[in-house]
Amino acid sequence: MGKLIAGWLFLGIFLAATPVRAALNVFACTPEWGALAQELGGERVRIYTATTALQDPHRIEARPSLIARARSADLMVCTGAELEAGWLPLVQQQSGNARIQAGQPGYFEAVSAVSLIEKPDSLDRAQGDVHAAGNPHLHLAPRNVALVASALAERMASLDERDGPYFRERAAAFLERWRQATARWESDGAKLKGMAVVVHHRDLAYLVAWLGLKEAGALEPKPGLPPSTAHLAQLLASTQRQPVEAIVRSAYSDPRPSAWLAERSGIPAVVLPYTVGGTPAAGDLFKLFDDTLARLLEVNR
């Protein structure tokens, strides 16, 4: 028992040595929200992004480094709608950090600011990996990013009152730049309206809806199920009946199914960054959309 007491005494000393926080510590679940928090917070936030663009957001593990980072976070910025259901609850529970638990001001979900599309009428896992609240890959529509930006800036300001005006000012500037960029993307992207594409997963649904692309099929037979040969063969047959201009997939998806279909159908396969860092050019949120549009326009020409 003596050892036990000594152990906890040691802990107490360790605790007392905890550094004083200077900037708002932000734990971003995905790169797009890390990039957004950086835009809004400037040099007054310290950001840790839990995942990279090349990791499948559905298949993340509650690894020790995430628990360690969540331990000291003031604000957790995640998507919600069960996108992080496989790992985030464990990270929250094991972090011992009361601030970032669900329902606390330190836990921000992007879905709280946006209306989701593709809400399933019925919930049945026989339909694949369906999300009860709707499609959670919401950041690929500029309007949604703007909505999340306003809500997030308010949340950051409420958590750090001293830097509140600074965050609001930056948010206003960001939204203005974002509005101009959106107008540019929409005029450039007008050419893409009606372009028929085959997608890999439902993760590009918001982009498809925003640009008015026509979804001519999906490589996954059901959301979350890897493409099967039978399904690909069916898709190949259907692309011969109706013209398809591109096979698009996100950077993190398995390249083989789209390569398979591209080779046999002659339709170009396009890799989209999906999120910040997905391609070398997609360095921030603006460049994410720039690069996405550039890649689509290239095959549309």
Place this chain on the structure above:
Amino acid sequence: MIRHLWLVTAFAVAGAALPARAQDAELSQLREELKRLQQRIEDLERRSNAERPEKAERKEKDGTRRTGESAFNPGISLILQGTVARSSLDPETYAISGFAPSGGEVGPAPRGFGLGESELVVSGNIDPYFRGHFVAALTPEDEVEVEEAYVQTLALGQGFTLKGGRFLSGIGYQNEIHQHAWDFQDAPLPYKAFLGGRLNDDAVQLRWVAPTELFFELGTELGRGRAFPDTQRARNGAASWSLFGHLGGDVGAEGAWRAGLSYLRAEPRERAFEDADTLGEAVAQSFSGRSRLWIADVVVKWPKLKLQGEYFVRRERGALAYDDSAQAVPQFGTAFEGAYASRQSGWYAQAVYEFMPRWRAGWRYDRLRHGSVSNAIVDDGLGPTANDFPLLLTAHNPSRSTFMVDWSPTEFSRLRLQLASDRSRAGLTDRQALIQYIHSLGAHGAHRF
């Protein structure tokens, strides 16, 4: 609005039907009235149009907010599993030679068709301060076991989490992982020999995560000691306690590691088990004393590869009792008691590799070392000899190697083929083969690292 339209029409008709001799002033008055009404209709229309989409949008937003374990219902999931197995030796006679039986469910899967434990998991946040978790296992013998039932704090802060109830202990690595999430159908030999498969005591646990970038966690548990290596007894206060620490971090951009050291201390009283004497007749034996277990564990994971290994050392010191008086024709007919001390160890290492999407293959090697055992009953030379303690005193180092390949169509279902060559029993090799299914339905449970 329709009422207004009728009104306007009525006025219009009235206006049209007015006799030509009506005075100009009257007419202009009516026109004025008509205009005013038209204006009002437009206003009303505009207002109601503006209201309608707003209402619809608000409703939609409310819908999206109901996320996670929604509508106050806890998350419920059910895990179904079962096996078809064959083995060259009868699983009923399974024992680990050289080691005191742990009393847990450590035998291989039953021959033929066998239903595994069906687990019912209910969990959710209780309020802003606590979270509750409950796992009931329905065994194929038609019994219900409470596997876990605990509450855990959410709001202690400063890196502290307090847990109380029955739960899988934080010692070692695999101990905290539920059986359905294991990479092999059964537990490694050291878990079987030293913890009876796993430790899930009725206890309190305090954990603390350091505010460092490197993951550093310390934990302690005080428990009732309801099962092996301890024995349950009426006692005020805690019977067993443990300490554990974990370190962890990333390996490059994709990998992660965790290493840990754990210590478990128990004081079993009359921990009874049955053995056979020289003539093969049943003998009652029991151990009372102090049991100390050290575990070192390490795990390294990449997206497609997982390496895992643990090393166990156990020291036990106390008294051993030997009693064959229950036999019809006992050899001695009296109880013996003598000092007993042992230092035994074991380890396992395993690798699991995803060789193509949804397919994994894994290999595991486990080994136990009989180590040093001193038994005063035998040393005295007055009663039973070493041959009367086949379980405790057979200097046998059990080993096993296991191969598995599994296919997971989705994260909710898994089919596994497992082959093992098991040398748990001295001088005998048990060749085992099994096919296992594990299916989970209901809430999307998160899995531990």
